Structure formats: C-alpha cells, structure tokens
Amino acid sequence: MYIVVSIAILVTMVLALIRALMGPSVYDRVLAVNVFGTKTVLLLSVIAFLYGRPDFLDLALAYALINMVGILAVLEFFQNRSRRNSSIKDD
Amino acid sequence: MIFIFAVFLLTMLVITAVAIVRAEDLFVAVMLTSIFSLLMAANFFILDAADVALTEAAVGAGVTTVIFLCALSLTGDREKPRQGPRWVAIGTVGVLALLIIYATFDKPRLGDPDAPVHQHIAPWYIEKTTEYMDFPNVVTAILSSFRGYDTLGEVLVVFAACIGVLFILGVSPPRKTQQVTTKNSGLRHHLIPQVVGRLLIPFIVLFGLYVQFHGEYGPGGGFQAGAIIATGVILYALLEGEANALRAIPRGVLLGMVVGGALLFGGVGVVCMLMGGAFLEYSVLTADPVFGQQLGILIIEAGVGMAVCGALLSIFHAFAARESLS
Amino acid sequence: MNLLELLGYFNYWVFAIILTIGLYAIIIKTNLIKKLIGLSIFQSAVFLMYITMDKVEGGTAPIIQAGVEDQIFSNPLPQVLILTAIVVGVSTLALGLAMVVRISECYDTIEENEILDAD
Amino acid sequence: MIDLVLDVLSWILLILGASCVLIGGIGGLRLPNFYTRLHAASLTDTMGTILIFVGMMLQAGLSLATLKLFAIMLFLLLTGPTATYALANAALLSGLKPDAGDASDKPKGNTPE
Numbered sequence: 001m002y003i004v005v006s007i008a009i010l011v012t013m014v015l016a017l018i019r020a021l022m023g024p025s026v027y028d029r030v031l032a033v034n035v036f037g038t039k040t041v042l043l044l045s046v047i048a049f050l051y052g053r054p055d056f057l058d059l060a061l062a063y064a065l066i067n068m069v070g071i072l073a074v075l076e077f078f079q080n081r082s083r084r085n086s087s088i089k090d091d
Numbered sequence: 092m093i094f095i096f097a098v099f100l101l102t103m104l105v106i107t108a109v110a111i112v113r114a115e116d117l118f119v120a121v122m123l124t125s126i127f128s129l130l131m132a133a134n135f136f137i138l139d140a141a142d143v144a145l146t147e148a149a150v151g152a153g154v155t156t157v158i159f160l161c162a163l164s165l166t167g168d169r170e171k172p173r174q175g176p177r178w179v180a181i182g183t184v185g186v187l188a189l190l191i192i193y194a195t196f197d198k199p200r201l202g203d204p205d206a207p208v209h210q211h212i213a214p215w216y217i218e219k220t221t222e223y224m225d226f227p228n229v230v231t232a233i234l235s236s237f238r239g240y241d242t243l244g245e246v247l248v249v250f251a252a253c254i255g256v257l258f259i260l261g262v263s264p265p266r267k268t269q270q271v272t273t274k275n276s277g278l279r280h281h282l283i284p285q286v287v288g289r290l291l292i293p294f295i296v297l298f299g300l301y302v303q304f305h306g307e308y309g310p311g312g313g314f315q316a317g318a319i320i321a322t323g324v325i326l327y328a329l330l331e332g333e334a335n336a337l338r339a340i341p342r343g344v345l346l347g348m349v350v351g352g353a354l355l356f357g358g359v360g361v362v363c364m365l366m367g368g369a370f371l372e373y374s375v376l377t378a379d380p381v382f383g384q385q386l387g388i389l390i391i392e393a394g395v396g397m398a399v400c401g402a403l404l405s406i407f408h409a410f411a412a413r414e415s416l417s
Numbered sequence: 418m419n420l421l422e423l424l425g426y427f428n429y430w431v432f433a434i435i436l437t438i439g440l441y442a443i444i445i446k447t448n449l450i451k452k453l454i455g456l457s458i459f460q461s462a463v464f465l466m467y468i469t470m471d472k473v474e475g476g477t478a479p480i481i482q483a484g485v486e487d488q489i490f491s492n493p494l495p496q497v498l499i500l501t502a503i504v505v506g507v508s509t510l511a512l513g514l515a516m517v518v519r520i521s522e523c524y525d526t527i528e529e530n531e532i533l534d535a536d
Numbered sequence: 537m538i539d540l541v542l543d544v545l546s547w548i549l550l551i552l553g554a555s556c557v558l559i560g561g562i563g564g565l566r567l568p569n570f571y572t573r574l575h576a577a578s579l580t581d582t583m584g585t586i587l588i589f590v591g592m593m594l595q596a597g598l599s600l601a602t603l604k605l606f607a608i609m610l611f612l613l614l615t616g617p618t619a620t621y622a623l624a625n626a627a628l629l630s631g632l633k634p635d636a637g638d639a640s641d642k643p644k645g646n647t648p649e
Contacts, residue, residue, distance in 0.1 A: 001547055003092065005588065008554035010099045012561030012580065017103055019564050019573070020126060021110050026118070027570055027627040033122050034619050035564060035577050037152070040129045041612060042557070042588055044136055044144075045605065047096070049592055053477060054601035055309055056141050057608065058302065059132070062148045062319065064608045065295050068615040069153040069326045070125050072284060075626045076329055077118075077160040081168070082630055094424050101431040108438045108458055117450055124454060131461055138428075139491035140468045141478040146503045155457075155507055162450065162514040166521040170448040171528050180445040184437040191433035201425040202474035204489070209473060213492045217479060229479040229493040230500065238497060245501040252508035259515040281625060287618040294611070309480065314504045399504055406511045413518065 002050040009043045030074055037067040096137045104130045117168045121159045128155065141310040142230045145302070149315045153322035154403050157329075161410035223374075224384045226307040234312060235388045235395075239371040242391075243356055246398050250353045253402035260409040288330045295323035303396050307385070313392040317399025325407055333411040342408065345401045352398025356391050363387070428469040436462035447529040449517045453510060460506050464499050471495040546594035553587030560584060571634040574624055581616035585609060 013036060020032035044060040107127045114120040128151025135144035199206035220232040234242055303316030328336035360371040368375035373387025439462060442455025471492040479493040521527045524535050556579060563576025589609040596602045628634070 001550065003095075005550050005554040007095065008558045010096070012557050014099070014103060015561035015565045017106065017126065020123065021106070023119075025570060025627075025632065027623060027632065028573065029119060029122055030623055031570070031573060031577055031620070032564070033126055034616070034623070035561075035580060036126050036129060038581055038585065038612060038616055039557070039561075040133055041608065042585065043133060045592065045608060046588070047133075047137060049595065050092075051477065053141075053482075054596060054599070054604075055480075056136070056478070057601060057604040058310055059136060059141060059145050059148055061298065061604060061608050061611070062145060062302075062315075063129075063132075063152060064611040064615065065291060065298055066149065066152040066319065066322050068288070068291070068619050069322055069329070070156040071619040072288070072326070072329050072622065073153075073157045073160055074122060075622050077164055079626060079629075080164060081118075094427075097427060098424070101427060105431055105434055105438075108435050111454060111458065112438055112442045112446075112451075117448070117454075120451065120454055124457070127458070127461065131465070134465065135468050138468050138472045139476055139478045140471060140496045140499070141480070143464075143468060143496050143500050143503070146500050150503055150507050155510070158507075158511050158514060159450075159454075162518055165518045166450060166527050170446070170451055173445065173447055177445050180441060184441045184444070187440065188433050188437040191436065192430050195426055195429035195433065198426075198429060200422055201428055201469060202472045202476075204473050204476075206470070208470050208495070209492050213494045216493060217481075217490050221481065227481040227483070229481065229490065230496050233493055233497045234500065241497075242501060245505050248505050249508045252505075252512045255512045256508075256515045259512075259519055281622060284618055284622045287614055291611070291614070310478070312500075314500060318504065318507075402508055406508065406515075409515070410511075410518070 002046055006043060006046045006050065009039050009046065013039045013043070026078065030071065030078075033074075034067075034071050037063065037070075041067070093137055097134075100130055100134050100137070104134065115170050115172065117163055117170055118160075121156060121163065124159065125151065125156050128152065142228075142312065142315075145310045145315045146318070149302075149318035149322065153325060154318055154407070157325055157407060158410060161407070161414060164414055165410070223381065224307075224388065225381050226385065228307055228309065228311075230310075231306050231312050231388065231392070235391050236371075236373060236384060239360075239391070242395065243360070243371070246353055246356055246395055249399060249402045250349055253349055253405050256406045256409050260413050285330050288326055292323050292327055295326065296320055299323065303392065304389075306392055307388065313395030313397075314399055317396040317401075318403060320396070321400045321403035321407070324404055328407070328411065333408065337408060337412075340404070342405070345405045345408070348397045348401030349405060352394040352396070352401060355394030355397070359387055359390050359394070428465070432462050432466040432469065435459075435465065449520065449527045449529060450514070452529075453513045453517065456513070457506065457510055460502075464502065467495040467499050542594050546591040549587050549591035549594070553584050553589075553591060556580065556587060557584035570627060570632060571624070574620060578617065578620060581620065582613065585612050585616070 016032045016035040016039060020029050020036065023029055041060045041063045045057060048054055048056040107123055107130060111120050111123045111127065114123060128147060132144045132147040132151065135147060216233050216237055217229050220229045224232050224236065299316045299319035302311035302319060303313060306312035324336060324340060363372050363375055364370055366375045373384045374380035376383035376387050436459060439455045439459030442458065443452050446452050446455060473489055473491045476489040476491040479490040517527055520532065524532050526532060560576045560580030563579065564573050567573045567576055586609065589605050593602050593605050596605065
C-alpha cells in the first residue's frame with residue numbers, strides 16, 4: 001500500500017519536474033522547485049516506512065526545515081536583480 | 092521494488108542534468124541544481140546510505156544554492172551562446188559514455204553480496220564496531236575512529252578552502268571601493284516570511300545539535316550538523332540582513348571556530364600520543380577503552396562540526412560582503 | 418541475461434551518462450560558472466557510483482538495530498568516503514566561485530574566450 | 537477490532553492523500569497561468585501532506601516515529617504556505633498580473649523572463 005502512495009508521489013515529482021523545465025516564467029520554476037521539495041519530504045517519509053526503519057525520518061525532518069531557505073534565497077536574489085535592472089533603466 | 096524507485100529517480104536525474112547543461116539562464120540552471128540535489132539525496136536514501144543522504148540534504152538544499160546565487164549576483168546571470176561546431180565534443184563524450192557502459196558489464200550486478208567491495212575490510216568494521224565502541228552507527232565509527240586520519244585530512248581541506256576563499260575575496264575590489272551602500276535586504280519588508288523564519292531558526296539550530304550529538308545512534312555527525320547550523324544562520328542573514336548576522340556572530344568567532352575545530356581534532360590525536368597510544372587511538376584516553384573511544388569520538392565530532400559550520404559561514408559572509416560592496 | 422539483471426546495471430549506466438554530461442559541460446561551455454556547475458554534476462556522478470557499489474541485496478543501512486538478529490548491512494566504507502567528499506566538494510566549489518568572481522571583477526566578463534582575447 | 541479499524545482508516549487516509557497529491561501535480565502542469573498553478577500547489581502542500589502524515593501516524597502508533605512525523609508535518613505546514621506566499625508576493629510586485637479573464641501563459645507588462 002505504501003508502494004501505491006510512493007508511486008503517486010513519484011508521478012507528481014515527474015509532473016513538477018516537467019513544469020520546472022517548461023517555465024515559462026521564473027516564478028513557475030521556483031514554484032515547481034518548491035513543490036518538488038515538499039514531494040521529496042513526503043517520499044522520504046513514505047520510503048522510511050516502506051523499508052521498516054522509521055528512525056530515518058531525520059532526513060525528511062532536515063528537508064522540511066531547510067527547504068524554505070533555498071526558496072527565500074532565490075526570491076531575494078530575484079528581487080535584487082529586478083531592482084538592479086530597474087535602477088539601470090532609471091539612470 | 093527498489094527498481095521502480097531507481098528507474099523513476101535516475102531517469103529524472105538524467106533529464107535534470109541535461110536541462111542544467113542546456114539552460115542559458117544561469118539562474119534557472121542553479122534552481123535545477125537544487126532539484127538535482129534533492130533527487131540525488133532520494134537516490135542515496137533508497138540505496139541504504141542514510142548518512143550520505145542526510146549530508147546531501149543538509150548541504151544541497153541551503154548552502155550550495157545560496158553560495159551559487161551570491162556568486163551569480165556578483166558576476167551576471169546570462170550565458171552567451173557559443174558559436175562554432177560542437178560535434179567534436181559530443182562525439183568524444185559519446186564514445187566515452189559507451190566505453191564506460193561497456194565496462195560496467197564487468198562490474199558485479201547491483202546488490203551482489205559476493206562483490207569484491209564487500210569482501211575486504213567492511214565486514215570487519217561492522218563486526219568490531221559493537222566490540223570497540225558499543226554504539227550502533229557503523230558509519231560514524233569508521234568516520235571518526237577506524238579511518239580518523241582520512242577525516243582529519245578532509246577537515247584540513249575544508250579549512251584550506253575556507254582560507255583560500257577569504258584570501259581571494261577578502262581583499263578590496265579594484266573599482267568602486269568606498270561605496271558601501273546600506274542595501275536593505277529584500278525580505279525585510281515581508282512580514283510573514285520573517286515571522287515564520289524567526290520561528291524556524293531555533294528549531295533548525297536545535298535539530299543541528301540533535302544531529303551532532305545523536306550521530307552515534309542514528310544518521311548524523313559533525314559534517315551534517317555543521318552544515319545544518321550554518322543553514323540556520325544563513326536564514327537569519329537572509330531575513331535580518333547580512334550585517335546583523337555578522338553582528339550576532341562576528342567574523343573572528345567564525346574563524347576561531349574553523350581553527351579551533353581543526354585544532355581540537357588534531358589535539359585529541361596528540362593527547363592520545365601523550366597518553367601512550369598511537370595518533371588518534373582514543374582507547375587510551377580513559378581507563379575503560381570502550382568509554383575512551385566514545386569520548387574521543389564525541390570530542391572530534393564536535394571539532395568537525397565547529398570547523399564545517401565556521402568554514403561554510405565564513406565563505407557565505409565573504410561572498411555576501413563582496414555583494415554589498417559592489 | 419534477463420530484464421531484472423539488466424535493470425541492475427541501470428545505476429551504473431546513469432552514472433556513465435551523468436558523468437559524460439558533466440564532462441561535456443566542462444569541455445564545451447565557455448561560461449566559467451557553467452563549467453563549475455558541470456564540475457559539480459561530474460562530482461555527483463562519482464558519488465552515485467560509490468553509493469551504488471555499497472548496496473547489498475536485502476541489506477539495510479549500517480546502523481545496528483538493538484534486538485534484531487542476523488541483519489545484513491550495506492557496506493559502510495563507501496558511505497564514509499562520500500559523506501566527507503560532499504562537504505569537501507561544497508567548499509572547493511566555493512573556492513572556484515571565488516576565483517570566478519575575482520576574474521569577473523578584473524575582466525568584466527566570465528566568458529572564457531573573451532578573457533583570452535583580453536589578454 | 538480497534539486495530540483493524542485504525543488500519544483501514546489509515547489506508548483510506550493514505551490513498552486519499554496520494555490522490556490529492558496526484559491531482560495537485562496534474563493541476564500544476566495543466567492549469568493555464570501562474571496564479572492558478574499556485575492553487576494546485578497549495579492542494580498538494582496542505583491537504584496531501586496532512587492526509588498522508590496522519591495516515592502514517594496511525595500506522596506508527598505511539599512511538600518516537602509519530603512524534604517525528606508530527607514535527608515534519610508541522611514544519612511542512614508552516615514553510616510550504618510561507619514559501620508560496622512569498623512567491624506570489626514577489627510575482628505580484630514584479631508586475632505579473634492575476635488576470636482572471638485571460639487564460640494565457642504569457643506574462644504581461646515588463647516582467648523579467
């Protein structure tokens with residue numbers, strides 16, 4: 001039964017990957033990366049149960065905590081970039 | 092069963108790698124790199140390498156992306172298209188790929204228990220860990236005791252790389268020197284990310300400490316813990332601005348952590364020699380050899396954690412300070 | 418050779434393909450940051466090969482569970498080598514990026530051919 | 537008896553969660569523009585996460601694993617919507633207009649990329 005769940009998650013990961021590759025805007029890609037990260041956390045938790053070693057949930061916990069840092073860094077970089085571009089236009 | 096996962100994950104890995112190389116916007120390439128890292132960690136996990144997957148998670152999700160983005164904002168994020176023929180390179184790497192694939196048919200198949208790798212010294216390590224150290228994580232035992240020389244070398248490499256980055260980026264840039272603008276961080280105005288981020292930072296650091304000191308019993312250890320704590324501090328720097336993070340943990344403290352961690356590792360080895368053992372032979376540290384091993388491993392893991400955390404944060408601050416200068 | 422056995426080699430094939438993709442990026446890309454990304458892909462491929470070798474059929478991660486007898490463990494040695502290599506990889510990548518940043522400050526470009534032209 | 541009920545309940549929750557995740561994934565691919573895709577992502581981020589984790593908690597029983605699962609669920613529920621909010625905010629500020637009448641993929645105005 002865990003296999004059904006994990007395959008559903010894997011298929012969703014494939015769909016998110018397609019969205020990340022297609023774009024079209026950068027925000028779509030960031031959204032896809034975010035969805036991909038969440039799905040990885042789910043997949044790792046399900047696999048930990050599937051393998052019968054629930055003590056490996058540490059890994060999913062690490063991703064659940066850290067994933068947001070990457071997304072926030074990307075957004076901040078992106079805002080700085082658009083601000084820099086607009087200031088160049090203003091000059 | 093493992094093959095279902097392997098086929099899915101590895102196919103996605105190849106597609107992502109191709110997309111990274113083809114992406115002309117370097118920013119997109121960096122984002123795809125973070126997907127690549129997630130897939131790699133999931134792969135490591137299904138191949139029974141929980142410790143490695145935790146390391147990839149701790150490093151790939153936060154630190155790598157942030158360092159890449161800092162470098163991109165300093166250099167420019169557009170790749171110029173290349174003119175000229177590329178079939179020579181494609182042909183060369185294609186032939187190389189076919190050669191390697193041909194060579195893999197000589198390798199033992201995946202999961203073969205009779206493969207030469209599993210015959211040599213690994214069974215001895217697994218057998219003796221309980222006897223010598225009396226804790227369950229064999230990976231930590233090998234990392235810090237059986238192959239402690241290796242780990243000392245790796246810590247020194249991290250140390251040297253950190254010093255190298257500081258040497259290269261620490262000097263003032265050739266142009267636009269005295270223009271220190273008080274750049275306000277982009278996320279400062281957003282209330283919700285700031286509140287949630289502030290809430291998360293203590294948990295990240297707490298989880299890092301748990302990984303550090305639980306490393307003998309579950310997946311974890313100094314390398315992972317250092318990276319996780321560094322990620323927590325980087326999150327603080329993103330939310331509150333880099334200068335505030337530097338005020339909270341000054342550069343001197345970070346450098347002290349790097350140097351102190353490496354020295355702690357080497358110092359334990361020297362103490363072992365002074366007490367009559369070999370270099371990094373922790374058994375002589377106390378009267379009970381098992382407890383001596385445990386104590387030595389605890390101390391050197393703390394040293395590794397300090398060194399890695401300090402090195403990653405110093406590198407981040409070196410890039411970020413450069414960014415606010417230019 | 419049946420299908421399952423062929424699939425057992427799949428990890429090694431993916432290793433070969435990713436390795437060559439990384440190598441291709443290092444050879445043909447003129448952008449220095451793209452070269453470094455290619456280098457990190459190359460590095461990940463090597464990690465994948467080592468971790469593939471450590472898997473033992475029916476095994477579990479080498480963390481001994483209390484009260485469970487006769488467990489097969491995967492090989493811990495490649496895991497130790499790769500665990501340290503990942504952290505070292507990040508710090509050396511940062512060193513490379515620092516050099517690229519300095520190059521871009523001195524030459525105003527990070528395209529290899531333009532740098533060669535400027536010299 | 538109670539074990540059987542818990543078992544069946546957890547499987548139902550897991551299957552429901554899996555379908556939520558799948559529907560969200562398909563929506564993320566098929567919906568026409570960025571802001572509608574955000575909705576699909578929020579479905580997988582919240583509903584799928586809650587259902588799958590509650591299902592696994594029922595399977596794990598009272599143990600350390602349940603506590604960890606609860607922590608993971610809590611952090612996912614905190615970080616996922618925050619990241620989505622920050623993303624939507626950044627997109628809005630950069631000039632990507634949420635236009636309900638127009639179902640096109642093309643961003644309007646001077647959007648970067």
